[in-house]
Amino acid sequence: MKGILLVNLGSPRSTAVNDVKEYLDEFLMDEKVIDYRWIFRALLVQGVILKTRPAKSAEAYKTVWTDQGSPLIVITEKIQKKLQKIVDVPVEIGMRYAQPSIEAGIQKLVDQGVSEIVLFPLYPQYAMSTTETVIDKAEEVRKKKFPKVKINYIQPFYNRDIYINCLAESIKEKLPENFDALQFSYHGVPERHIYKTDPTKTCNLNDCCSRDSNPSHKFCYRHQCYKTTQLVIEKLNLPKEKTIVSFQSRLGKDKWIEPYTDETLETIAKKGVKNLAVVCPAFVSDCLETLEEISVEGKEQFQHGGGENFHYIPCLNDEDRWIDVVKILCEEKLNDFYLV
Ligand SMILES: C=CC1=C(C)c2cc3[nH]c(cc4nc(cc5[nH]c(cc1n2)c(C)c5CCC(=O)O)C(CCC(=O)O)=C4C)c(C)c3C=C
Ligand SMILES: [Fe+2]
Numbered sequence: 048m049k050g051i052l053l054v055n056l057g058s059p060r061s062t063a064v065n066d067v068k069e070y071l072d073e074f075l076m077d078e079k080v081i082d083y084r085w086i087f088r089a090l091l092v093q094g095v096i097l098k099t100r101p102a103k104s105a106e107a108y109k110t111v112w113t114d115q116g117s118p119l120i121v122i123t124e125k126i127q128k129k130l131q132k133i134v135d136v137p138v139e140i141g142m143r144y145a146q147p148s149i150e151a152g153i154q155k156l157v158d159q160g161v162s163e164i165v166l167f168p169l170y171p172q173y174a175m176s177t178t179e180t181v182i183d184k185a186e187e188v189r190k191k192k193f194p195k196v197k198i199n200y201i202q203p204f205y206n207r208d209i210y211i212n213c214l215a216e217s218i219k220e221k222l223p224e225n226f227d228a229l230q231f232s233y234h235g236v237p238e239r240h241i242y243k244t245d246p247t248k249t250c251n252l253n254d255c256c257s258r259d260s261n262p263s264h265k266f267c268y269r270h271q272c273y274k275t276t277q278l279v280i281e282k283l284n285l286p287k288e289k290t291i292v293s294f295q296s297r298l299g300k301d302k303w304i305e306p307y308t309d310e311t312l313e314t315i316a317k318k319g320v321k322n323l324a325v326v327c328p329a330f331v332s333d334c335l336e337t338l339e340e341i342s343v344e345g346k347e348q349f350q351h352g353g354g355e356n357f358h359y360i361p362c363l364n365d366e367d368r369w370i371d372v373v374k375i376l377c378e379e380k381l382n383d384f385y386l387v
């Protein structure tokens with residue numbers, strides 16, 4: 048029997064500082080997230096970051112937390128429930144960090160008689176710190192605990208027509224009537240991650256990311272973010288001059304891909320943009336990074352620079368048209384198990 052596992056990033060179990068600390072420890076000690084040698088990673092994470100960040104992050108989480116828990120988990124559960132209504136195989140969820148874990152999700156499927164799983168990492172663009180670590184973890188769990196289970200992984204879908212149409216329609220519906228600019232803010236990654244995962248070693252984090260065809264694009268997060276933007280802009284017939292791409296949420300002292308969202312928000316406001324709409328297409332579900340970092344902090348940064356109206360465009364979340372896309376992407380993989 049076949050089944051579907053939807054995998055998202057995960058959140059702390061509560062906003063208590065200790066729970067946030069435990070979550071950040073697991074997250075940042077992942078070698079695909081902070082890719083230093085173990086000893087240097089441990090020194091940085093446990094010796095520096097975990098000393099102060101958990102308290103600060105816990106305060107931020109408190110501002111977005113709902114009665115049902117973390118927005119990211121609540122929304123992922125909503126996606127699961129809606130998808131379950133329109134597919135005829137069991138659907139479960141698993142988080143890369145904290146609970147419910149990928150192992151718990153697979154176990155639930157196995158308990159229902161599933162031996163072939165379509166695993167959907169809920170990230171439109173490929174990154175070592177997202178798609179790749181989800182697959183690594185699922186494979187580790189499968190080999191250790193479920194050696195007879197087959198897993199078929201859904202690939203990044205940033206350039207698929209069905210996804211672009213869905214995202215463009217969703218943005219169109221939520222765009223305010225008058226806006227001077229539409230900013231696409233993607234989660235950032237350290238530049239080093241892009242060089243590291245480029246099998247061709249040709250990406251220069253510049254013009255090559257915007258070239259139409261290059262074998263490096265399959266693993267270039269930066270290219271995939273720009274491509275998503277380009278395809279949405281074309282679909283919406285927006286003038287390119289009215290759009291901006293930027294990268295948010297950087298951590299630590301390394302160089303991350305540019306331009307940075309926080310700096311851009313202030314600069315464009317200073318240049319005269321008064322009415323701004325912002326969308327965050329690296330996230331399929333709203334979370335701390337969109338609801339707090341963009342909607343609250345981002346708005347303040349924009350207004351600090353002289354901007355007036357800041358309009359945040361929510362993620363696809365559990366919109367029906369997005370659930371239809373999830374269904375189609377899952378069904379493609381459910382049908383090609385014989386290829387595995
Ligand atoms: C959308 C894709 C994401 C990429 C790429 C990504 C890379 C990445 N993230 C960190 C560090 C942090 N990210 C945090 C939160 C967070 N990150 C993503 C997604 C991506 N991260 C999401 C969906 C969330 C929100 C989780 C939630 O519970 O709502 C955090 C925790 C919050 C905080 O303390 O600020 C950290 C830390 C790194 C280092 C990285 C790439 C190397
Ligand atoms: Fe992140």
Ligand SMILES: [Fe+2]
Pocket residue numbers: 250251252253255256257263264267269270
């Ligand atoms: Fe590139």
